[in-house]
Amino acid sequence: MQLQVEIPDTFWSLFRSVNREIYIEALLCINDEYQYSNYFLTKEVCIQVLSDMNARKRFELKAEESETESDMMETPSSRILSWLLKTGWLKRIEDYHSLVTNIVIPDYSAVFIDAFERLNSDEMEETDIYIQNVYATLFSFRNDPRASLSMLRTALVNTRRLNKALQDMLHNMDKFFARLLEQESYGDLLREHLDGYVEEIVRKKYHILKTSDNFYIYKMDIKKCIREMRENEEWIENVRRCARAMGDTRDDVLELLDLIDRGFDDIEHRISNMDKEHTKYVRATVTRLNYLLSGESDTKGLVVQLLNRIAAGGGEDELIQKTGEKMNLSLVEMLSEKSLYKRRRSRKDFISQMAADAETKELNKEEVLRLNRIQMRYSKEEIEEFIEMHMEGEIMDASKMVIKDKEEFEKLILAYDYSTRKNSRYAILEDEPELVEQNGYRYPALRFVRRGV
Known part of the structure; x- marks a missing residue:
């Protein structure tokens, strides 16, 4: 909450700016150089970084509402740096001893820049990072006599983050189904499946959970470690005694272990749901591919096209009437293998048929x-x-x-x-x-x- 209070009101104007993408790219470039230079940049270095970025990308910087005519006369690099300083994304610090103006990234701005990097990064996935963190933290907590309950809370936080990462992955499946239906040709659909779903989900995320068995290797060891800690009553009492000595009485060690164990059960359920969604997507892809291959020759495909055309244009009644004059939509092969209507027998015939079935005796x-x-x-x-x-x-x-x-x-x-x-x-x-x-x-x-x- 403290960082949120420090954020100036002009800070949020970046998300409404017409140059939003340019400013975000500039912040990422400055942050890379910022880390390389030990978190201290001069104004001249920032101008040079932005000039190199502009030479690579050739951005078209549009005028901001807050810019004056004199601002518009500056170079694009100077305009970008001035706007980021004015809105509070960067901060200027004057070094009067060396007579140098330094540019730093405020703490609240660093949080958003980190989020921008995660949105644009292809590095190790969260599902891989969190499971390793839980694994390392639990074994350190168990074997290090100086460990405190804060390490167990860290393991619980990472377990919940892993659960959330899996849940986000599951919730994002609907966009792939929507993109699947948008494709109108066989080639576009195949490209969407291979370049979209296979690259983004199967190889980067689903692959980590299933193919490489990364999660399951760590899961069995974590479960075993939690079970051994629960069964060791002497060790549990020693952890409680150390926690009381340090004044940490917010949580009990067994409660934290139960929450972590329950979190891993939730992970199992989410992976199971991910398997179901993956199967549904593959089945939908195959069905869509078959439809696009036979849509112009298959009877059902032609009927679907006809219904879509009736629904898309106006004058539905007129189109339906013309369709009824030209086509017999009650043909068996057009609807299903079963007949559309089957005449019901009278009650008398039904009773006589039941009586005849009752009289038929099975062979002994x-x-x-x-x-x-x-x-x-x-x-x-x-x-x-x-x-x-x-x-x-x-x-x-x-x-x-x-x-x-x-x-x-x-x-x-x-x-x-x-x-x-x-x-x-x-x-x-x-x-x-x-x-x-x-x-x-x-x-x-x-x-x-x-x-x-």
């Missing part, structure tokens, strides 16, 4: 075994021989046969089963045969013919 175990024995009793050659024996010309008519015993009746059943298969040499004429009763057997008057006849 003995009947199933008996059917299996019949199936395996005769070979395919024996069934074909039975059909050929009873053929007259090219047709075997079951109504003209004389079934004498159980064996012939079983062969007739298997002949029918054999004739319904694709690789069978025989087929059944498509009729509605009558039932034949003789010698105590009842069977349909089937007619068998050779295939191709």
